[in-house]
Every structure is written in C-alpha cells, then in structure tokens.
C-alpha cells in the first residue's frame with residue numbers, strides 16, 4: 001500500500017479503523033496523558049493533506065478527537081463538517097504524521113519548523129498545552145517493529161586537543177579571511193557598535209519618570225530588572241565560548257567575539273545607568289525575578305556555557321549557543337525590546353531609554369547572526385547532532401514561554417495596553433525565524 005513500510009506487520013497499518021480504536025484506548029489508559037492533558041479541553045482535527053486512499057474511502061479528511069481533561073471522549077474519522085466545531089486543525093501529509101508518531105515528535109515544535117500546518121486555532125493556545133499535545137501523539141500506536149528513525153544517540157566527538165603551544169599563526173601563514181562571515185560582522189561591529197552608554201542623555205527621562213503613575217513605573221521597573229540581570233548574565237557567561245573558539249584557533253571568529261563581549265558589557269552598563277539616573281527609587285529588582293526566569297538566567301545559561309570549560313565537544317557548543325543565542329538573545333531579549341518599544345515609542349516616553357535600546361538592538365542582531373553561523377557550522381560538520389540539539393531547544397523554548405507567562409501573571413490589567421497573547425505569539429515567531437535559518 002501507499003504508506004506501507006517493509007517493517008510494518010501484515011494487517012497492521014496506520015490510520016485504519018482498528019488503529020484508531022487502539023489509539024483511543026491507548027489515550028484513555030495513559031497515565032502521562034491523563035496528567036499532561038488534565039487542563040486541555042478541546043475538540044481537534046488532525047488532518048491528512050493530501051488525502052490518502054484509506055481516508056478517501058471513508059470520505060474523511062483526517063481524525064476527530066474530542067479531548068476532555070486528560071481523557072478522549074471520541075476518536076473517529078473527521079469529516080469536513082467537523083472543522084466548524086473544532087478549536088484546532090493541524091495538517092500534514094501522511095508521511096509527516098507517521099514520522100511524528102514513530103519519532104514521538106513535539107507537534108508545537110513541528111509547527112515552528114514549518115513541517116506541520118496550523119490551519120485553525122492559535123499557536124499561543126497550542127503552546128500553552130504543548131506537553132499535552134506531545135503526550136497525546138506519544139500515545140498513538142506505532143506499528144513499525146523497528147522505528148524508521150530511532151533516535152540517533154548523540155555521537156559525541158572527541159574535543160579538539162588543548163593547544164599547548166603555537167605552531168604557526170593564521171595571519172603569518174595564509175592571512176586573515178576578510179570575507180569570512182565573522183570578519184564581516186566585525187567590520188559592522190566597529191562601525192555600529194561603538195556607541196557610548198555614558199553619552200546618552202537621560203534628563204528628559206528623569207522628568208517624565210516623575211509623571212508616570214505607580215502601575216506604569218512598576219511594569220518599567222519589572223522589565224528593566226529582567227534586562228539588568230539578563231545583560232549581566234550574558235556578559236558573565238560568554239567567556240567559556242570565546243575560550244573554546246580561541247582554543248580551536250578560529251582567529252576570525254575570536255576577533256568578532258571580542259566585540260561581542262565588549263558590547264554585552266556596555267549593555268550591562270547602559271541599563272544600570274538608566275536605573276541610577278532616572279528612577280527616583282531603588283526598588284528590590286530581584287523580587288521581579290520569578291521561578292522560570294531564575295531557572296534560565298540563574299541556572300541553565302551559566303550551566304551550559306560553563307560546561308565548555310570541561311567539555312568543548314560540538315554538542316556542548318551547540319547547547320551553549322542554542323541557550324545563549326537562540327533562546328536568551330534570539331527569543332526572549334527580542335521580545336523584551338518589543339515590549340519596551342510598545343510602551344515607550346507609542347507613548348512618546350523616555351527618549352534616552354528608547355535611544356539606548358535602538359542601539360543595543362543593532363548589537364544584538366550581530367550576536368544572533370554569529371550564533372546562527374556557529375550553530376550551522378557545527379551542524380554541517382556533525383549532522384548526527386541535529387536531533388539532540390532540537391531536543392535541547394524544545395526544552396528551552398518551553399522555559400522561555402513559561403517566563404513570558406510568569407511576567408504577565410501579577411497584572412490584572414497590564415499598563416500601556418500590553419497583552420500576554422501578543423507577546424507569546426511574538427516570541428514564538430522570533431524563535432521560528434531563527435529556526436528557519438538553521439539547517440535543522
């Protein structure tokens with residue numbers, strides 16, 4: 001048959017009536033789905049497009065699942081008319097669905113990677129039920145006796161040996177590669193990254209601060225507390241990566257990285273200046289650091305970066321850069337700038353802070369570009385690391401979305417009209433944008 005694999009047992013095919021019944025039973029007897037799906041109450045359709053023969057015979061477009069708080073009340077072939085009464089419609093071709101089932105993929109991640117289409121419903125809602133969606137798919141019966149792609153174990157390569165002496169120099173042997181991407185970034189850094197935080201005039205900001213109401217000040221203090229610690233963390237934690245690149249003798253990359261660290265140091269200075277010169281009060285900034293924020297910035301970021309002191313394998317480098325460049329810079333910081341932008345520019349407020357953020361954002365775009373370059377270089381040389389790298393990103397993206405939920409939690413009405421859903425969606429789109437530039 002069209003989808004049958006050599007390893008599939010006779011009379012046991014995907015998407016048959018008996019497969020559907022088996023799946024329903026499996027959902028209802030799964031402890032993990034019962035737990036992960038306990039807050040998910042959604043009729044949904046998993047659509048197969050183009051429609052394969054087995055569904056065509058049934059006049060069906062996919063499967064209709066009526067999920068109620070950790071149980072499946074109904075699972076059957078879906079008809080076109082079911083679309084109206086479903087909150088979510090996810091669509092992919094049959095091979096993608098089989099792959100997702102066999103490899104136990106995360107549906108939210110598959111959407112971000114453009115492999116699965118969200119035809120109806122919101123990505124934000126799905127991402128809040130992300131664990132449930134993954135758990136649900138995990139319960140689907142797998143018929144292949146040897147799954148097509150069993151997770152390839154991360155084949156860690158020996159780290160390059162530590163250099164004890166120089167045997168020659170790039171500059172004197174073949175010359176610097178001025179056309180290389182890191183050198184191009186370095187040219188940009190020397191042009192656009194030379195702004196001075198001490199030159200920024202905060203006098204208007206200081207006056208305007210006095211006229212803000214308590215709620216407006218609170219949200220600005222809140223966001224600034226996340227950026228103050230965030231910039232300090234990325235300044236403190238970058239060094240092991242620079243050291244790793246240096247040990248590998250990648251001089252062009254190291255040249256760029258000198259500007260990277262310098263810029264992070266200036267960002268740390270910038271936020272501290274803003275706070276010292278503009279805010280009348282010196283609030284308890286750390287009281288705004290929630291559980292999920294601390295998990296990422298106090299623990300995971302230093303953990304994955306400092307791991308490079310003892311393990312410089314490609315996977316360790318991927319995990320470090322994925323955490324630093326993809327999640328902290330590429331997803332969270334970008335979303336944070338957008339929050340400032342929404343509050344300040346649209347209300348014509350705090351011009352000094354606005355100016356600094358515009359300059360800082362330019363620096364960050366180079367940092368993220370370098371991170372994507374590094375990740376692509378590592379994956380091109382070690383394609384077997386794609387899966388473990390994706391798993392790592394999945395876990396961290398979850399942390400990132402939890403941080404956004406956590407930020408909005410204390411506010412019944414968020415000042416300046418900020419909306420949680422909009423920012424969650426923005427963060428996911430930022431992540432998606434970076435993913436599209438990776439060879440994964």
Ligand SMILES: [Fe+2]
Nearest residue numbers: 231263264267
């Ligand atoms: Fe920064």
Ligand SMILES: [Fe+2]
Nearest residue numbers: 264329364367
């Ligand atoms: Fe940065």
